[in-house]
Amino acid sequence: MSALAAARGGMNRVLRPFGVQMVRGRSDDPAIQPFLSARRTLTAARRADLSIEDYIDRRSAVPGATVETVNALFRLADSREKMQRICEIGAGSGRYAARVIVSEHPDTYEIYETAGDWLPRLRSLPNVVLQPADGHTLSATPTGSVDLVHAHKVFVYLPLVVTIGYLDEMARVVRPGGIVAFDVVNEDCLDDEMTRNWVSSRATLYCMISRSWLLGHLAQRGLSLLGGHFVPLSGGRTELLVFRKA
Known part of the structure; x- marks a missing residue:
């Protein structure tokens, strides 16, 4: 071996x-x-x-977690305008994409996904455009071109430097008035039960980020926090954060 x-x-x-x-x-x-x-x-x-x-x-969260997350995103975004162009990072199985597409019926749904075995399924979703994914940038998406850019259960696994790069890219591609949404593990997600679960299972795959630092970093890039919502994660929870671009 x-x-x-x-x-x-x-x-x-x-x-x-x-x-x-x-x-x-x-x-x-x-x-x-x-x-x-x-x-x-x-x-x-x-x-x-x-x-x-x-x-x-x-298998990995709780029943209904996907629809709960998407509903929370749109509730916090409180957007009354049609989202015509949407971008998702790391769509994977397409479970969030399918829900968002049904809700918004976008003209274009861009996806950056590096897992080649999921691409045929993603390609079958309505109005999907599979962008060339390098695992670090949204290079094929023009600046200020999307109404919503989002990621789910992605940044909880990535090294901090990769996450920061993606956050900067999300701030770049979203239009003024548009929405940025993603979930992370931050200090507000931790409690005794979650830390016990992680220690006992030796779950070293999760990455944390400081909430206060994150809000400050994105504020410098014109993103203001609309709200947060805790969503289930294997052995604990993440916080979905929703921002609007000035």
């Missing part, structure tokens, strides 16, 4: 209680390796007679 295979096996033993696994990606960059295998996840969902959304919610 190679050192890489052994390392991947060790990580999967840590991930197993959370119902996810690491699989081979198209890059050696740890920031863009996929965690969920499309083939295995789709097969398991079919066997369980569940939609992808419901299957992943039940």
Whole structure:
């Protein structure tokens, strides 16, 4: 067994209680390796007679977590204008994308996704444009061009420097008056139960970011916080933060 295979096996033993696994990606960059295998996840969902959304919610969060997150996003955004152009980072299985598309019926839904095995499913969603993803930027999206740019269960796994780069890119591509939304693990997410779960499971895959620093960093880029909403995460919770561009 190679050192890489052994390392991947060790990580999967840590991930197993959370119902996810690491699989081979198209890059050696740890920031863009996929965690969920499309083939295995789709097969398991079919066997369980569940939609992808419901299957992943039940395995890695709580039933209904996806729709709750999308509803919270639009409630906090309180936008009365049609969102014609939307961009999502790390759409993965497409469970959030499908919900947002049904809600907003955008003319264009841009997706940056590095996990090649999920691309056929994402391509089947209405009005989707798959952008070339490098795992760090939104380089194919013009400045000030989207009404909503969002990411879910992405920044909780990425190194801080990658997350900061993506946040700056989100601030760049959103139009004035547009919405930026994403979830992170910050200090307000932690409680005794969550930390006990992480320590006992040795869950080293999660990354934290300071809420106060984050708000200050994005305020300098013209983003004002509209509100936050806690959403389930395997073994704990994240905070969905929703901003408007000045």
